[in-house]
Amino acid sequence: MTQTRIRVDHVTRVEGHGNIVVNVTDGVVEKCEWQVPEAPRFFESMVRGRHYSEVARITSRICGICSVGHTLASVKATENALGITVSTQSWKLRELLKHAENFDSHVLHINILAAPDLLGAPSVFPLVATHADVVARALRLKRLGHEWGSLIGGRTTHPMSVVPGGMAAVPTAKELQELRAKLVAAVPELEAMLATVAALAPQIPAFDRPTEYVALSNDKDYGLYDGDIQSTLPDGTKERYPVADYRQVTNEFVVPQSTAKYTRHKLDSYAAGALARFNNNYDRLRPEAKQVAEAVGIQPICTNPYMNTVAQAVEIVSDVYESVALIDELVEAGVALEPLVEPARFGTGAGATEVPRGILFHEYAYDADGICQGGDCIIPTNQNHNNIQHDFEKLVPELLAQGKGEQEMALALEMLVRSYDPCISCSTHYLDVGFKRRATESR
Secondary structure (H helix, E strand, C coil), X not given: CXXXXXXXXXXXXXXXXXXXXXXEECCEEEEEEEEECCCCCCHHHHCCCCEHHHHHHHHHHHCCCCHHHHHXXXXXXXXXXXXXXXXXXXXXHHHHHHHHHHHHHHHHHHHHHHHHHHCCCCCCHHHHHHCHHHHHHHHHHHHHHHHHHHHHHCCCCCCCCEECCEECCCCCHHHHHHHHHHHHHCHHHHHHHHHHHHHHHHHCCCCCCCCEEEEEECCCCCCCCCCEEEEECCCCCEEEECHHHHHHHHCCECCCCECXXXXXXXXXXXXXXXXXXXXXXXXXXXXXXXXXXXXXXCCCCCCCXXXXXXXXXXXXXXHHHHHHHHHHHHHHHCCCCCCCCCCCCCCEEEEEEEECCEEEEEEEEXXXXXXXXXXXXXXXXXXXXXXXHHHHHHHHHHHHHCCCCHHHHHHHHHHXXXXXXXXXXXXXXXXXXXXXXXXXXCC
């Protein structure tokens, strides 16, 4: 008997800790698992006994990259529980902030986290020497995303301006017009980035696994900030559900190899994220974004999970053009600080928004004094864990049949996880990539 074991620890370019374990004997897959060993973080307990004005400040700390989305979902849940309907101005400013987060995170993932795989580099640092223009452009676009988010949210990470009842601070019309000018000026940078994506797209692994795709959807726009829950099956069948019924869609359950819960709906698993949004809401993309989709070779319904990164590139273009339109509407209507809308009742409410990694749910219950009695948060990466596991179960036999070596298989599996752009601890690496093959030789 001969045994070969490959173990790669601390694989970078994802957030949090997860393990890939594959054991094969005589060509038979004995074990194929996506494992999550992260410890519980107890945010749902932290909000108990806190006033409604404090809850979003706490839950925004769930994630430093998706803190805008957590703030928005949290505040929307609180407002639904308190019978609050915000003004049109507040709604549009929040949409503008949501686009900033999406843009900022996608630029990071495409250029810093995913690109090294397609360029044969272990990280972004070697690319500074070989592809300096790509790295510099990514940093300039990242800076734009930070400035954009800071203007609307007060700061990019853990925003302060979004509060129950509206906005605690608003930008001036002049500041919005300056932001608009920066967005328009960045279009050539975006076009250059998209040309790079198009050039690298043929190197994305060819893998196909139809699944269910779940995202927010509405009849007005692409559905990043608000909408109903929509499920799209591989055959194109679509169904919508109120956000209040999110538990009927997520159906969380526990598995032995993961401290994170799994989810499933109509099929054995479902996907959330940019590709899920693209498959659900393609018809409501702006024309500029559809042109990009055609240029980079992605059309709905796309069932290759590796293409999630390409879907992110399409969304970046949508974010910019949607935001330019929102700024024009805000400036035309006039921007002024408004009084916060006061609670009309105290009860239970759910809220949802799309964060870069997929659909995010928050729900809270408040007593008559506005004190939180309990909360529930379902993170998009948790919703993707089950889908990653099913991807593995299909991908590993295919890689074996193609005669791939252990290093090639390990890279393909790592790239698959990275394509989901996961926030595993919702942290900066996943851990313990192990591949073990055992073969019995006749003597």
